[in-house]
Every structure is written in structure tokens, then in C-alpha cells.
Amino acid sequence: MSNSTNPAAISIKNLTKYYKTLKAVDDISFEIAEGDFFGFLGPNGAGKTSTISAITGLANFQSGDVRVFGYDVVKDYRVTRRLIGLAPQDYNFDPFLSSEQILYYEAGYFGLRPKPARQRAEELLEMFDLSDKTKVSYRRLSGGQKRRLMIARALIHQPKILILDEPTAGIDVELRHELWKFLAELNQLGTTIFLTTHYIEEAERLCNKIGVIHEGKLVSFGGRAELIQNMRSDRIEVRIKEKLHAVPDRLKLLHAELANGGQLLSFREDRSRLNEVLHEIFNGGLTVEAIDVKKTTLEDVFIALTHKRS
Amino acid sequence: MPPVVSSFLYIFIFGLSLGRHIDQVEGMSYMKFLIPGLIMMYTIEGSYINTSSSLYISRWHNSIQEILVTPLSYLEMVTAILIGGLMRGVVVSSCVYLVSLIFVKTTILYPLQFFYMLIMVSAIFSTIGIIAGLFAEEWEHLSIVSTFVITPLIFLGGVFHSVSMMPPALRFITLLNPIYYMVDGLRYTVLGVHSSPLWVSYLMVFVVFAALYSFAVYLFKIGYKLRV
Numbered sequence: 001m002s003n004s005t006n007p008a009a010i011s012i013k014n015l016t017k018y019y020k021t022l023k024a025v026d027d028i029s030f031e032i033a034e035g036d037f038f039g040f041l042g043p044n045g046a047g048k049t050s051t052i053s054a055i056t057g058l059a060n061f062q063s064g065d066v067r068v069f070g071y072d073v074v075k076d077y078r079v080t081r082r083l084i085g086l087a088p089q090d091y092n093f094d095p096f097l098s099s100e101q102i103l104y105y106e107a108g109y110f111g112l113r114p115k116p117a118r119q120r121a122e123e124l125l126e127m128f129d130l131s132d133k134t135k136v137s138y139r140r141l142s143g144g145q146k147r148r149l150m151i152a153r154a155l156i157h158q159p160k161i162l163i164l165d166e167p168t169a170g171i172d173v174e175l176r177h178e179l180w181k182f183l184a185e186l187n188q189l190g191t192t193i194f195l196t197t198h199y200i201e202e203a204e205r206l207c208n209k210i211g212v213i214h215e216g217k218l219v220s221f222g223g224r225a226e227l228i229q230n231m232r233s234d235r236i237e238v239r240i241k242e243k244l245h246a247v248p249d250r251l252k253l254l255h256a257e258l259a260n261g262g263q264l265l266s267f268r269e270d271r272s273r274l275n276e277v278l279h280e281i282f283n284g285g286l287t288v289e290a291i292d293v294k295k296t297t298l299e300d301v302f303i304a305l306t307h308k309r310s
Numbered sequence: 311m312p313p314v315v316s317s318f319l320y321i322f323i324f325g326l327s328l329g330r331h332i333d334q335v336e337g338m339s340y341m342k343f344l345i346p347g348l349i350m351m352y353t354i355e356g357s358y359i360n361t362s363s364s365l366y367i368s369r370w371h372n373s374i375q376e377i378l379v380t381p382l383s384y385l386e387m388v389t390a391i392l393i394g395g396l397m398r399g400v401v402v403s404s405c406v407y408l409v410s411l412i413f414v415k416t417t418i419l420y421p422l423q424f425f426y427m428l429i430m431v432s433a434i435f436s437t438i439g440i441i442a443g444l445f446a447e448e449w450e451h452l453s454i455v456s457t458f459v460i461t462p463l464i465f466l467g468g469v470f471h472s473v474s475m476m477p478p479a480l481r482f483i484t485l486l487n488p489i490y491y492m493v494d495g496l497r498y499t500v501l502g503v504h505s506s507p508l509w510v511s512y513l514m515v516f517v518v519f520a521a522l523y524s525f526a527v528y529l530f531k532i533g534y535k536l537r538v
Binding site for chain 1: 371
């Protein structure tokens with residue numbers, strides 16, 4: 001949590017956003033500290049983009065308080081917009097401009113003088129391997145090149161916070177890994193990153209803090225490890241010789257589930273309780289054929305959280 | 311280029327051909343009388359088309375978001391779009407004036423007042439274009455404003471005729487048309503003749519612009535059809 005001398009990079013309190021009668025964001029609150037790599041997960045239409053739009057000024061919201069480094073995004077919009085770089089989900093370039101012009105003009109909007117603006121544009125085109133596309137209209141770029149240009153544009157004014165809405169959607173595996181490497185380095189250099197994604201692996205690999213939104217409500221928020229821990233971190237799977245029709249009463253207390261035609265007992269328990277699990281199985285007169293302890297992935301957590309709510 | 315060609319045709323057909331059959335208007339040849347009206351007409355059209363189409367296209371392509379996420383103030387955003395329309399209006403009107411020199415030498419009598427009227431009128435219709443560009447849901451809506459509002463007001467606003475040439479009933483209607491005062495004011499700055507008090511023209515363009523500009527900035531501030 002932030003304090004008065006060191007405000008959170010992004011602070012959202014009781015944000016509610018309607019589209020006519022549809023409540024897209026329902027009274028959510030959370031904070032992201034400076035330097036965090038925050039992953040915002042949720043199914044389609046959960047409210048991720050609406051939340052981002054409220055932070056960046058692309059959407060009005062009905063109630064709540066949204067601040068960037070302590071500045072109100074509505075009252076102090078000129079300050080907050082300077083602190084944020086946004087790479088939205090859909091391409092929103094001026095269709096009549098070349099790659100170079102897109103970056104050059106955007107630099108101008110952020111107050112860079114012509115010479116530094118041109119230098120910064122060239123630097124970013126090179127950094128994102130688009131140097132040979134400077135005079136090319138963005139419409140002639142490939143999907144991956146457009147995505148890179150979008151991130152380059154978001155970085156034109158060297159923002160303290162980079163917001164990426166589904167940055168790796170529709171790009172190939174190689175480019176995705178390159179982008180992950182780049183974002184991790186950027187974060188290490190001090191840029192706070194706010195990322196929405198459908199790829200659980202992406203959040204698991206990059207983010208130190210994760211929020212899950214479902215039907216407009218924030219269903220989970222915290223550190224990645226903490227989030228998984230809260231969901232009982234492991235799954236103990238025991239294959240038995242006998243074929244059961246129901247979970248024996250003594251095993252129900254250990255959150256057992258039956259699978260694989262009655263021959264697989266699955267326990268949502270931490271691996272430290274393995275002895276206890278086996279003890280109860282043996283006491284129940286069952287014969288163990290194989291044991292497997294699986295670590296819960298973020299995907300398990302995500303599915304559990306969103307399904308539980310549905 | 312299109313305004314150059316069409317203004318050439320207007321002057322050629324109305325001024326040179328038909329104008330021969332009109333003795334004099336306000337004490338001068340019809341062709342000379344026509345020039346300030348044509349300048350005003352093309353300024354109005356050019357300014358409106360520039361801003362309305364620019365804003366509508368950028369809303370359509372979502373590229374307006376490129377500007378909305380920047381630290382520019384809403385006043386700066388509106389002013390920037392308006393300057394685009396203003397530039398187009400001034401360039402187009404200059405071209406029309408240069409074309410007119412092919413047919414008749416017209417010296418601008420009061421250059422300062424001429425630029426004041428030209429810039430204010432261009433700013434007014436650039437702002438109307440911004441407002442139309444925000445309200446429009448379809449491309450056709452922009453041409454509806456142009457066809458059903460701006461063009462009739464231009465044609466009834468004394469571009470091609472003097473108010474003294476009209477029957478009394480139509481004359482009264484003309485006096486309610488704001489474009490009439492714009493054309494009349496500009497005609498004075500070029501030719502030194504006018505039909506209504508000049509201060510009305512000068513003041514009206516200022517007041518109308520201030521009101522429209524404030525409204526456009528307000529629409530940007532509340533994010534009307536810009537923010538979801």
C-alpha cells in the first residue's frame with residue numbers, strides 16, 4: 001500500500017463504470033506500486049479494457065477515484081497522461097501516416113521539440129526493428145510490426161507507467177518471447193507495467209502482482225505467489241487399484257475428488273499434507289498404485305476463481 | 311485544386327457571361343460584385359469540410375485516441391483542429407482571389423478588416439465542422455449539414471446578389487441569415503460597399519465564434535462521442 005510521501009503508481013478506489021445500463025466495472029479497488037509488473041486477468045468482457053480506459057482518459061466513469069502517482073486522472077489529466085504510455089488492444093493509428101510520422105507526431109503531442117522528436121522516433125524504430133519501415137504506411141505493416149509500432153508509440157515520451165492491453169494477441173511465438181524479454185528488461189529499469197492478457201503463461205512468467213476481474217468485479221488481487229498459495233497451492237493425485245463409486249467419508253475432509261473412472265483420487269491439499277492423505281487412504285483399506293504431486297498453476301487459480309463466480 | 315476550378319467556372323459563367331446582361335450592382339460591374347461573395351463561399355465550405363471530415367475520420371478509425379491520451383488540454387485539442395480548418399479556408403480563399411484576378415483586377419481596400427472577417431468566418435465554420443464531426447454518426451450526416459444548412463444560407467446570403475435586388479419579403483428573411491452579414495462585411499473590406507451596418511458584421515462574427523468555440527471545447531471536455 002502507498003503512503004502520503006510515496007503514492008501508488010496507480011490507485012483505484014471504488015471504480016464503477018456503466019455502458020448505459022450495463023455495469024462493466026463494479027466497484028473495484030486496488031493499488032499498484034511503482035516498479036510493479038501487474039497482470040490484469042479476466043475473460044472477454046470482464047472489464048479489463050474499461051478499467052484501462054478509465055485510467056488513461058479514454059472512458060468516463062460514473063463513480064470512484066482513480067489516481068496516478070497521487071494525481072487525479074480527471075482533474076489533473078494533463079499530468080497523469082504524461083506519466084502513462086498506452087498500447088491499446090486495437091490498432092488506432094492515423095491511417096494516412098507512415099510509421100515514422102506516427103511516432104514523430106505523437107512525440108510532438110507530448111511536447112517534444114522537432115529535433116528530439118525525430119531522434120526519439122528513429123531510436124524507437126530501430127529498437128523495435130522497424131528501421132526499414134519508416135516511410136511505410138502502417139496499413140502495409142504485418143500484424144507483428146503493427147503491434148511493435150504500437151508499443152514504440154506508447155514509449156515515445158518515456159512514461160513511468162506502461163499500460164499494455166493484450167500486447168501479444170495475434171503475434172507469433174518468437175515475437176511473443178522477444179516482447180516478454182523486452183518488457184521484463186523495461187520493468188527492471190524501473191518502468192511500472194500494467195498488462196492485460198489472455199495468456200496465463202504470460203502473467204505467470206512476467207508479473208509480480210496479479211488481479212483477476214470477472215463480470216466487472218475484482219475477484220482476486222495480490223502477489224502472484226500469494227494468489228496461488230491462497231488457492232491451496234498443490235494438487236495430490238493418488239491412483240488406486242480399487243474402483244470407487246463415491247469419495248469415502250474420511251477422505252471428504254481432505255477435499256478429495258474422484259476421477260478417471262473411480263480409480264484416481266485428487267486432493268486439493270498442500271504437499272506437506274501428503275503423509276496425512278496416504279495415512280487416510282491406507283486406513284480406508286485402499287491400495288495405492290501411483291502418487292503424483294502437482295503444483296497449482298495460475299491457470300488453475302484463474303479457472304477456479306472465474307468458474308466459482310459464474 | 312477543386313475550388314480553383316469551380317471558382318473559375320463560377321466567375322466565367324456568372325460574371326463574364328450572365329454578368330454582361332446586368333448593368334451594375336451597388337455601382338460596380340456584376341463580376342466585381344461577385345468576387346468577395348465567392349471568396350466567402352469557398353472559405354466557408356473549405357473550413358467546414360476540413361474539420362468535419364478530419365474529426366469524423368479520426369473518430370471512425372479511433373485515431374482520435376492518439377490525441378485523447380496526450381497531455382494536451384481540451385482547449386488545445388479543439389484549437390489544433392480548428393487551425394487546420396483555418397489554414398484550408400485561408401489557402402482556398404487566396405486561390406479564389408488569385409483566380410479572380412484573371413478576369414478583373416480587384417484591389418482589397420481594407421486589408422486588415424478583410425483578414426479579420428476572413429479569419430473569423432473561417433474559424434466559425436471550422437468550429438461548426440468540429441461540432442458536426444462530433445455529432446455525426448454516419449458520413450452522410452456531414453453532408454446533410456452542408457447541403458441543407460450551409461449551402462442554402464450561402465446562396466441566400468447575398469453571394470450572387472445584392473439584398474436591394476430582392477423583393478421585400480425575401481429581403482427580411484435575408485436579414486435573419488448570419489451568412490449575409492459575413493458576405494456583406496467582407497464585400498465592404500474589398501469593394502467599400504455594404505448594405506447593413508458594418509459593426510453588426512464585425513461584432514456578430516466575434517460573438518458567434520466565441521459561443522461555438524466554447525461549446526466545442528465543452529464537448530471535448532465531457533468527451534461527447536469521444537470517450538465511451
